Amino acid sequence: MISPELLQDVRPITDDEVATFERDGVVHLIGVLNPALVAAMSDPLEAVLASPEVADLGAMVGGTGPTFVAGTDHFRTRPDFAAFACRSPLPAIAAALLRSQSVWLVEDSVLVKEPGSPHRTQFHTDLGYFHLRGAQLCTTWVPLDATGPASGMVQYLPGSHRLSHDYRPNHFVDPTPLPDTVGEVVPDILADPALAGALITVEALPGDVVIHHARTIHGGPANSSTTRRRAISVRYGGDDVRHLRKPGVPVSRWQQAAVDGTPLADPDWPLVHSARPPRAARASDLSG
Numbered sequence: 001m002i003s004p005e006l007l008q009d010v011r012p013i014t015d016d017e018v019a020t021f022e023r024d025g026v027v028h029l030i031g032v033l034n035p036a037l038v039a040a041m042s043d044p045l046e047a048v049l050a051s052p053e054v055a056d057l058g059a060m061v062g063g064t065g066p067t068f069v070a071g072t073d074h075f076r077t078r079p080d081f082a083a084f085a086c087r088s089p090l091p092a093i094a095a096a097l098l099r100s101q102s103v104w105l106v107e108d109s110v111l112v113k114e115p116g117s118p119h120r121t122q123f124h125t126d127l128g129y130f131h132l133r134g135a136q137l138c139t140t141w142v143p144l145d146a147t148g149p150a151s152g153m154v155q156y157l158p159g160s161h162r163l164s165h166d167y168r169p170n171h172f173v174d175p176t177p178l179p180d181t182v183g184e185v186v187p188d189i190l191a192d193p194a195l196a197g198a199l200i201t202v203e204a205l206p207g208d209v210v211i212h213h214a215r216t217i218h219g220g221p222a223n224s225s226t227t228r229r230r231a232i233s234v235r236y237g238g239d240d241v242r243h244l245r246k247p248g249v250p251v252s253r254w255q256q257a258a259v260d261g262t263p264l265a266d267p268d269w270p271l272v273h274s275a276r277p278p279r280a281a282r283a284s285d286l287s288g
Contacts (some may be wrong), residue, residue, distance in 0.1 A: 002083040006037040009089045010207075013096040021097045021138075025161030025216035028202045033089060035207040038144055041232060044080040045144065048110055053077075058119040061174045066223070068119040068173060072109040073252065081108055085234045090140050090209070091273035097211060098136040100238025103273040104264035106130065106137070108234045113152045113223040119173045121154065123189045123219035126235065128169035128181070130214065131245050131255050132264075136238025137214035144230040148203040152223040154210065155199040157189060161213035169249060180248030186217060236272070237264050 010032055021027040048054060054071035058064070074081040084090070085108045095103045107130075113119070126139050147153045167186045168177035177185055189195045204210055212218055214235070223229050243258040245251070254268040265271075 002037065002040055002080050006034050006040055007083065007087050007089075008034070009092070010034055013093055018097055018099075021211065021213070024156070024158035024200065026156040026158065026200060026210065026212040026218070027097070028204065029093065029209045029211065031207050032093060032209050033142065033207050035205075037084070037088060038142060038206040041080065041084055042144055042230075044078060045110055045112075045230060045232065048074055048078070048081075049112060054110065057173045058117070061171055063119055063173065065119075066114040066117040067112075068114070068117045068121075068223075069112045070109060070172075072107055073254075074110065075105065075108045076254075081232075084108075084232065086270055086272045090142075090234055091236060093209065093211070094138055094140065094236040095238070095273045095275065098138055098236075098238040100136045100240075101275045102239055102271060103236045104238075104241070104269045105272050106132070106235040106237050106264070106269065108232065111231045111233055113229040115223060115226050115228060117152070117223040120222055121152070121220035122170050122172060122175045123157075123186050123217055124170055124172065125160075125167050125186070125215050125217055126212075127214040128167050128183065128246075129249060130235075131243060131249060131251065131258065132237060132241055133244040134237065134241035136240050137235070139212055139214060139233055139235045141210040141212070142232045142234070143204045143208065143210075144206060144232065145228055146203070146205050147229055147231070149201050149221065150223075151225040151227055151229040152220050153201050153204065153229070154218050154220045155201045156212055157195060157198060157217040158200050160217040161215040163215070167217070178248050182247055189217065189219065237269070
């Protein structure tokens with residue numbers, strides 16, 4: 001189990017970091033997690049990789065070579081992932097960047113590109129895969145290894161979160177949109193010199209977190225290095241997020257009963273941060 005002291009805050013988020021997130025739709029937060037906490041997630045991540053909870057994304061589209069493996073919703077069954085997503089500094093960080101009084105956990109995932117993996121992460125927006133709407137949605141990307149462009153560090157198109165387009169989700173390692181989805185196709189970022197030249201990427205260390213808005217266009221290169229690229233990604237929603245069923249997008253069993261227009265709520269979407277004061281007692285609560 002993750003020890004409580006590893007889950008403590010390391011430092012507050014600065015006004016400049018909030019401003020960067022709001023301007024670019026992505027911000028690199030240096031040293032906001034205890035590196036020992038990140039290291040403590042290594043064994044839980046390896047246990048997930050050895051389980052049926054993950055899939056080789058490259059193989060799913062007929063690819064070969066070293067793997068690019070991913071899985072989701074590990075917090076629902078694995079205590080260490082639940083502690084990391086619910087009780088680490090991540091929820092408070094998300095609340096600060098989203099300027100949201102409350103934050104709910106939407107999803108977590110593992111994303112592992114082995115050395116030499118030839119599979120690109122195709123450019124996409126996370127919102128396309130969520131049966132949700134709202135402006136207060138973000139993804140936290142936590143590297144377990146030192147990560148840079150050669151090992152497949154994610155690339156982000158700054159300011160794209162302010163575009164009005166709703167983009168169709170794709171196969172993640174293949175740019176083909178999912179069948180029956182609606183919206184626009186994500187543009188070929190690398191084929192447009194202006195867009196390609198605007199991309200942001202960073203070199204991140206364990207203890208850093210890169211956070212992007214759910215509408216930010218992002219993708220990533222193959223892992224051409226000799227090191228692994230392991231990351232845990234956790235996604236959070238704030239006060240204005242509402243359920244919205246989208247055609248063609250896979251539906252998890254926790255989303256089956258969600259009613260369009262309703263907010264995120266326990267128990268399927270855990271409340272992980274709240275700055276709201278406790279509700280005052282009503283007369284009806286005190287009677288009898």
